[in-house]
Amino acid sequence: MKLCITEKPSVAKDIAKILGANVRNDGYYSGGDYCVTWTFGHLCQLKEPHDYTDGWKRWSLGSLPMIPAKFGIKLIPEASYERQFHVIETLAAQADEIINCGDAGQEGELIQRWVMQKAGVKCPVSRLWISSLTDDAIREGFSRLEPQQKFDNLYYAGLSRAVGDWILGMNGTRLYSLKYSSPGNVLSIGRVQTPTLALIVQRHFEIENFKPEDFWELKSLYRDVTFNSTAGRFSSIEEAEEALAALCGKEMTIQDVQQKQGRESAPRLFDLTSLQVETNKKWGWTADQTLRLIQSLYEKKVTTYPRVDTTYLSEDIYPKVPGILSQMTPYATLTSSLLQGKIAKNKKVFDNSKVTDHHAIIPTGQSPSVLVGDERKLYHLIALRFIAVFYPDCQFMTTTVMGSVESQGFKATGKVITSPGWRAVYEGSKDEKDEANDGDDKLLPEFTIGESGPQEPSLQKKTTQPPKYYTEGTLLRAMESAGKTVDDEELRDAMKENGIGRPSTRAAIIETLFKRRYISRTRKSIMATQAGIDLINTIKEELLKSAKLTGIWENKLRRIERGDYSAPQFIEELKTLMNEIVINVLSDNSNSKINTGVADSQNGKASGGASSVGNAPKPTKPRAPRVTKFEQVECPMCHHGHIIKGHTAFGCSRFREGCALRLNFSDYPDTLTPSKLKKIISKKSSR
Structure with a gap:
């Protein structure tokens, strides 16, 4: 018997239908040589401190750092999970072969490996690796099953991430809660959560400490075109008015006229982060809302696997593109011109070197007729982006005119589209026009070098503006680039490996900060609460709140995936770090307590990164180890x-x-x- 283990009941149903396992049993399908069962996402988790020793059950500074000699896993104590695990365990004991049909990603691999490890699987295991849940994709995947060992490094990376979160979350939360919090309150510390909060708090102080300054810009109106002074801004009104007076009654002379042809490629295909950024900008959706919607589109088979961090397609997708486009019948008016000729194979779209496990998010070609509301809006966004990348570049003409009044130089620019190319895809509603409109298009009249005539100088007063509060979209970008503001796509790609968190986890991290009441939302803006500010101010260890360092850790996790970095070495580095943090915090003689953080009123538990951290402390003063003196x-x-x-x-x-x-x-x-x-x-x- 071959046992297939999927991550969700809905996926099990789809796979069972393809395999002919049509008999529904309690917790699994069966038929022919196959049984198909499922998990509910995570059925197992890392053991909690009290599972290792009774000494770690009570929160005590003297027990820190808590580092188990060997990390173990346990079933999540829920009746439905335990029941389903018993089904899996029973079937696994009877199986001749197991096929791991979990989500094709790091978290999916970890979920399945833990379940099989807990069930004591002894038989050979194969891996189903697919990027969409269409019937054809499932059949193709089963025709080329891989040995599970091929994905060992993916598992090691996922395990290292979970263990690393445990080490920093469990120890950091207890350490800071016992040392600095008011009785009954928990200070939640996490490997990704804390540096993300630090970014938001840093932005708070940048805005709070910002001192606005007035400045003046000199302009000139000539032939109904506004020219800007090349001298830059003036910091004082006296200096600006003196420059203005020198121009009054004088003529402008055109010194130079240059025209250049330019080309603009279509926007890149979506990865998860860019999709979340776009939906937040257009419709104000949260990152978590977008993730839930795109996951639903994937499970309804209309889009490909969503938890990806690449905007490229692998070259083996190229032959499938005409078929996908031809099946997108609601968009026939846009795809017909593409299908009449050969689809362009652009390196900005197809690049194997930029694709690892999965390619960018694209439609599968399946009918979107089942979609309604926000799901339909999201699919439409992805569909237009997919179609647009196969259209020609937009072509335009840029005109730059240089003039002078006396010795003062002036400049005017304009851009005129000569061939719309991909922009034609977005002709329609306002939202679609926003995608194609960069706000810089204007037609200039014809100017001749040497011409001159009357001009009207003017001053425009402006004030320097503070940085803007993060939105979920801009925060995701900051997490992606470890706190650096990056607009260039190529540079952004290069920095992704050093980002804070992964595309699949960033939405959950932001939601955790909201849940802990460390941040709040006003319209689209994300602001640090006083609790969040106090927590970051309390953490003296830059290692815990450094976006750059967290990015380096993420890079190492990716290297573990590729097999060029050691998982044990990563864990040992975090153990060393935690030891140093404990010593430094305990050496702090400050006795100040802050009333920040939130204790769960229902069960007295708090988040420590990936898992709960056990019972929160009673309002009694713990005995500190003597090392603090x-x-x-x-x-x-x-x-x-x-x-x-x-x-x-x-x-x-x-x-x-x-x-x-x-x-x-x-x-x-x-x-x-x-x-x-x-x-x-x-x-x-x-x-």
Whole structure:
């Protein structure tokens, strides 16, 4: 028997139909040689601290950092999950082969591997890897199943991400909650969540501390065309008025006229982030709302796999494009001209080097007739973008006219479209025109070099503006580029590997910040709340809130996927980091407490990145470990760590990295300070 395990019941139903497994049983389909069952997304999770030892059940500074010798998983304690897992476990024990039919991505791989690991799977496992759920795509996928081992690195990356989130989330949340929060409150810390909040708080202070300044621009009206001074802006009204007076009653002379032909490519195909940015800009949708809608379109088979970070198609998609376009019958007036000739194979669309597991989001060609409301709007956006990339470039003529009044230079520019190309796709409603209109098109009259005539100078007063609050769209872009503002598409592509989080997780991170009440929304603007500001101000460790560093971690996770970086090394680096953070925070003698963060009123749990962090502390003051009272002194054995005092012995802060220094209080009195202890050790070593 071959057992197929999918991620959702709806996907199981589609696959079962293709395989002829048409008998519906309790928790699975069966028929012929196949059984098809499903998970509900995550059925398993990493164990919580109290699952490893009773000592970690109570929140205590003395137990930090909590680093299990080996991380384990457990079933999520919900009756429906336990029931479905029992079905999977029973079928897996009878199977001769298992086919992993989970979502074809890092999270999907992790979900399936954990379930199979928990079920104790012993038989061979194959992997179904598809980019859409159409019948043809499913059949094609089953005709070329891959050995599961081919996707081991994907699993290692997903596992490293989950473990990394556990290490920083569980330890960071307990550490900062116990050290700095008011009784009963939880300060939620996360590997991705905290630097994202730091971006929003940083923008808050940029706006709050901004001091507006007035400036003046000099302009001249000549032949009904406004020319701008090439001298730039004036910082004082006196200087500006002096320049204006010098121009009054003088004529303008045209010094130069240049015309250049230009071309403009169609906007790139959508990846998940650019789709979320676009829908937020057009309709104010949240990132989570767009993710839920595009996931629904994928499951309804009208668009391809959505959780992608590339705007390119692989070259094997090229032969399928005419078929997809021909099936998009509601758009026949736009596709007919394309189908009359050969579809252009543009490197800006088809590039294998820019595609890893999945290509950009495109229509499958299946009829969108089942869609209504926002789903139909979203499909229309994707469909037009797909059609537009196969149209010719838009061609235009740019005119630049240089003039002078006395010694003052002036410049006017205009752009006229000579051939609309892809812009013709967007002729229609206002929203569609916005896609094609860059607001810079204007026709200039014909000017001749040497001509002159009367002009009307004027001053325009302006004021410098503070940065704008993030919208969900601009925040997603900031997360994608690790906090850097990037408009150039090529540069943006290059920075994606160093972004904060992944396209599939960023919406959830933003929603978590809203849930924790660290941020709030006013119309489209996202603002930091006082709780969010207080939390970031409390975190002295730049490592925890650095967008750049988090981007470096993300880069390493991607390298684990590719097989050129070690998952154990990534985890060891995070363990070291957590050790250093604990020592530094405990060494802070500040006793100030802040009333920030939110304790869950129902179960007393809080988010620690990817998982809950256990019971929140009672409003009692915990006993801090004695290490907080001592200065940092270099460990004489490894020369990298610091001497710390535990409850029974002195040791090194890098004991988890292999430093074997241990000096029991029976041999070295616990009244010794680390500096005195170091002198004693040094004397003994020199004998």
